[in-house]
Amino acid sequence: MANEGTPNTAPDPFDTPEAADDSTESFGSLLSEFEKTHADRSKTEAAQKEGVVVSISSDSVFLDIGFKVEGVLSRRAFENNAEGVTVGDRFPVSVKGRNEEGYYELSRLKIAQPTDWSSLEEAYAQKEAVVGTVTGIVKGGLTVDVGIRAFMPASRSGTRDVAELEKLVGQEITCRIVKLDAAEEDVVVDRRVILEEQAHQLEQKRYSEVSEGDIVSGQVRSLTSYGAFIDFGGVDGLLHVSDIAWSRVNNPEKALSVGQQLQVKILKVDADSRRISLGLKQLQPEPWDSASDRYQLGQRVSGSVKRLADFGAFIEIEPGIEGLIHVSEMSWVNKVRKPSDLLKLDDTVEAVILSINSAERRLSLGLKQALGDPWTVVPQKFPAGSIIEGPVARLTKFGAFVQLAEGIEGLVHISEISAEKRINHPQDALKAGQSVKAQVLAIDMEKRQIKLSMKQLIPTDLDEYLEEHAVGDVVSGRLIEQIGDNAIVELGEGIRANCAVRARSEATPASSQSEAKLDLSALSSMLNARWKGETKASTTQDEPLHVGQMRNFKIVMIDSNTKQIDLELMT
Numbered sequence: 198m199a200n201e202g203t204p205n206t207a208p209d210p211f212d213t214p215e216a217a218d219d220s221t222e223s224f225g226s227l228l229s230e231f232e233k234t235h236a237d238r239s240k241t242e243a244a245q246k247e248g249v250v251v252s253i254s255s256d257s258v259f260l261d262i263g264f265k266v267e268g269v270l271s272r273r274a275f276e277n278n279a280e281g282v283t284v285g286d287r288f289p290v291s292v293k294g295r296n297e298e299g300y301y302e303l304s305r306l307k308i309a310q311p312t313d314w315s316s317l318e319e320a321y322a323q324k325e326a327v328v329g330t331v332t333g334i335v336k337g338g339l340t341v342d343v344g345i346r347a348f349m350p351a352s353r354s355g356t357r358d359v360a361e362l363e364k365l366v367g368q369e370i371t372c373r374i375v376k377l378d379a380a381e382e383d384v385v386v387d388r389r390v391i392l393e394e395q396a397h398q399l400e401q402k403r404y405s406e407v408s409e410g411d412i413v414s415g416q417v418r419s420l421t422s423y424g425a426f427i428d429f430g431g432v433d434g435l436l437h438v439s440d441i442a443w444s445r446v447n448n449p450e451k452a453l454s455v456g457q458q459l460q461v462k463i464l465k466v467d468a469d470s471r472r473i474s475l476g477l478k479q480l481q482p483e484p485w486d487s488a489s490d491r492y493q494l495g496q497r498v499s500g501s502v503k504r505l506a507d508f509g510a511f512i513e514i515e516p517g518i519e520g521l522i523h524v525s526e527m528s529w530v531n532k533v534r535k536p537s538d539l540l541k542l543d544d545t546v547e548a549v550i551l552s553i554n555s556a557e558r559r560l561s562l563g564l565k566q567a568l569g570d571p572w573t574v575v576p577q578k579f580p581a582g583s584i585i586e587g588p589v590a591r592l593t594k595f596g597a598f599v600q601l602a603e604g605i606e607g608l609v610h611i612s613e614i615s616a617e618k619r620i621n622h623p624q625d626a627l628k629a630g631q632s633v634k635a636q637v638l639a640i641d642m643e644k645r646q647i648k649l650s651m652k653q654l655i656p657t658d659l660d661e662y663l664e665e666h667a668v669g670d671v672v673s674g675r676l677i678e679q680i681g682d683n684a685i686v687e688l689g690e691g692i693r694a695n696c697a698v699r700a701r702s703e704a705t706p707a708s709s710q711s712e713a714k715l716d717l718s719a720l721s722s723m724l725n726a727r728w729k730g731e732t733k734a735s736t737t738q739d740e741p742l743h744v745g746q747m748r749n750f751k752i753v754m755i756d757s758n759t760k761q762i763d764l765e766l767m768t
Contacts, residue, residue: 248290248303250282258282260290260303268292268301276403276430277414293328293369304328306371306395314379317344321374326391329372331365339365341372347384355389396431403432404468412480417457420449427461427475434473436461443478443517445503484517489555497567502544510536512548512562520560522548527564529571529604529645539564571604572645578602579637579647582758584654586634589627597623599635599649607647609635616652662692663757670752671767676744684742686750686764694762696750698742742766 248260248268255272258279262268268290272279290303306326320327329343338350339362349372356362376385407413415429424437436459438449446452453459465474492498492514500514509523527533527540540546548562579585579601590600596610613635614626627633635649666672674686674694684696740746754763 246290246292248288250284250286250288252284253279253282259300260288262290262292262301262303264301266299266301268303269296270303270305274305276399276406304371306391314345317374317377317384318379321377324373326371326373327386328369329386330369331367333366334363341370341386343372343374343384343386345382345384347374347386349386349388353387353389355392399431400471403430404466404471404473407432407463407466407473409463409466411463412460413463414458414460415475417453417455417459420453420455422449425449425453427459429461432473434461434463434475436475436477440464440474440476440478443481443484444513445519478517484515485555485558488518488560489553492550492553492560494550494553496550497547498550498562499545499547500562502540502542502546505536505540505542507535510540512546514560518560520548520550520562522546522562522564526551526562526566529565529568568604571602572642575605575640575647576642579605579607579640581637581639583637584634585637585649586632589629589631589633592623592627592629594622597627597633599633601647605647607635607637607649609633609649609651613638613648613650613652616655658689658691659760662689663755663760663762666752666755668752668755672750672752672764673747674750674764676742676746676748679742679744686748688762692762694750694752694764696764696766698766 246262248262248270250258251261251267252259253272258270258272258275259267260270270288270290275282288305290305293302293304296302317327319325327343329341329347331349332340332342332346334340335348338348338352339354341347341349351362353375354362354365356365370388371391372386372388373390374384375387375390376383378384413429415427415434418426418428418433420426422438424435424441426433427436436453438446441449441452459477460480461475461477462479463473464476464479465472467473498514498520500512500520502510503513503519504511507524509521509526511519511521513519522536524533524536527536533539546564547567548564549566550560551563551566552561553559585599585601585607587600587602590598590606592598594611596608597614598606598608601607609623611620611623614620614623620626633651634654635651636653638648638650638653640647672688674688676684677687677693678685679698682697684698686694686696688694742748749767750764751767752762753765754761756762
C-alpha cells in the first residue's frame with residue numbers, strides 16, 4: 198500500500214475542479230475509501246446511474262457518475278464510434294468495477310452484480326443482465342463465474358467458431374441467467390441474447406436517428422444479384438443494383454466488393470418494415486441534367502452496345518446516358534429484321550443523334566446516318582438512260598435486284614429482262630452473283646427506287662432503222678391509223694412514226710374503203726419492197742389521205758433515247 202503522500206498513480210487527465218482537489222490523493226487511499234464507503238452498497242453500484250460526458254479521447258468517453266473518479270466507456274459502445282457524442286450529453290450507465298488505471302468501468306446496460314443466491318434469484322426473476330468472467334471451456338460450452346460457477350452453451354455464446362470461443366476465456370462478459378436451480382446449484386447463462394438485445398436497441402436507435410436525405414458511411418456486408426447490403430452503425434440498408442451507378446450495372450459484384458467502405462445517401466426509411474433504401478449514384482451529378490449542353494441534333498457520337506431488343510439496340514454514349522438505334526435506322530438499303538443480325542453486345546459503333554428529350558431521358562440515334570446516305574448522288578451518278586453494270590444481288594418472283602454501288606440497288610422487272618421470249622421467273626434467265634448490263638429507266642428518290650431494263654440494250658429493227666436514217670430523209674410508209682390531225686405511219690415491221698396531217702375534208706367513199714381493204718390484203722409483199730426503196734408509192738400525192746394508203750414522208754425528228762420518229766407528209 199502506498200503512503201498517503203505518494204502521488205496518485207492514475208491522476209485524472211482532465212482539468213476539472215474535482216480532479217484538482219484529489220490530485221494529491223493516492224490510488225491506495227481512494228481504493229480504501231471506496232471499499233469502506235461502498236462495501237454495503239454493492240447493489241447500488243450495479244444500479245443504473247446517469248453519466249454526464251466530461252471529455253472524449255481517441256478511444257474512450259469519460260463520464261461523471263457522481264463519484265470522485267470518472268467512469269469510462271469505450272467509444273465502440275456508442276453509435277458511429279461516438280462521432281455524435283459531445284461534452285454534456287447524458288447517458289444511463291451501470292458500474293461494472295474499477296480498471297487498472299483507477300477509472301470506473303461502465304456499461305450502457307442495466308447490470309446486476311450478484312454476490313449470493315438471493316441476488317442471483319433476483320437477477321433471474323427480473324431478467325437482468327449480470328457480469329461474469331469466463332473461466333474455461335467444457336464439453337458443449339463454457340464455464341462462467343457469476344459469483345458461483347455457471348454453464349454457458351456454446352450456441353448461446355455469441356461466437357461463430359471454436360477459435361472465437363477460446364478467445365472468451367479470461368474475459369469479463371455480460372450475460373443473462375436463463376436457468377437457476379438452487380437445490381442443484383445449477384445455473385445456465387446466455388450471452389447471445391444480450392448481444393442481440395444490444396444490437397436491437399442500437400438498430401432501433403439508428404432507425405429513429407436517420408432520415409431521408411442523410412449521407413452516411415457504411416461497409417458492404419454482402420452482395421446479391423439485386424444489390425448490396427450496407428452496414429452503417431449496426432443497421433443494414435439495401436443499395437439496389439439500379440442505385441449503384443448512373444450507368445447500367447448488371448452484376449453488383451463487378452462494381453462493389455465485400456468489406457468496401459462507402460458513403461451512401463438514405464433514399465427511404467420504412468420503420469414499420471425495418472427497411473432502409475440507400476443510393477450511391479445519387480451522390481454524383483445526374484448526367485441527363487446537363488445532357489442538352491453536350492449533345493445536339495445531328496451530332497455524331499460513339500458508344501457501346503449494352504442491350505439488344507427486337508426493335509433496336511441501346512447504345513451507352515456515356516455513363517448514365519443511353520440512346521436507342523431503332524431497327525429502321527440501321528441500314529439505308531437492306532431491311533434489318535433483327536438488330537443481332539448487324540450488331541452484338543459490347544460493339545463500339547458511331548451514330549448520329551436524331552432526337553433528344555432530356556426531360557423524358559430519351560435519345561434517338563441513327564446508325565445508317567453515320568455511314569452517309571449513298572442515295573444523295575444517285576441522280577448524278579446514275580441518270581435516266583445511262584447504262585450500268587453490276588452483280589445480281591437477289592432474285593424475287595417479280596424481278597432481279599442489281600447492285601449499282603455500295604448500298605444502292607436497282608430493280609429489273611421480269612418484263613424488262615428479255616424482249617425475245619416470255620420469262621415466268623427471273624431465275625429462268627438470271628442467277629445471284631451474275632454480272633449484267635442494264636439501262637436506267639427511271640429514278641424515284643422519295644421511294645428510293647431505281648427501275649432498270651436489260652431488254653432495252655438488245656438491238657431491234659427500230660434501232661437499226663434509226664442508225665440507217667437521219668433527219669431530212671424521204672421515206673415511204675403506210676398510214677395505219679389517223680386520229681384528228683395526227684396519223685400513225687408504219688415505216689417497216691415494228692417501226693412506227695408520228696405524222697401531223699390536216700383532217701380529211703370529206704369522208705372516204707365506201708367503194709374506196711372496200712378497195713383499200715383489198716389493197717391491204719394484196720399489197721403486203723409489195724410494201725416490203727417499197728419500204729426498202731425498191732419501188733415508189735403508186736398512190737398519187739393528191740389522193741385524199743386514208744388508212745392503208747402508201748405515201749411518201751419526210752423525217753423531221755429522230756430521238757434515239759426515246760426511239761421516237763416524227764414525219765411530214767410529202768405533197
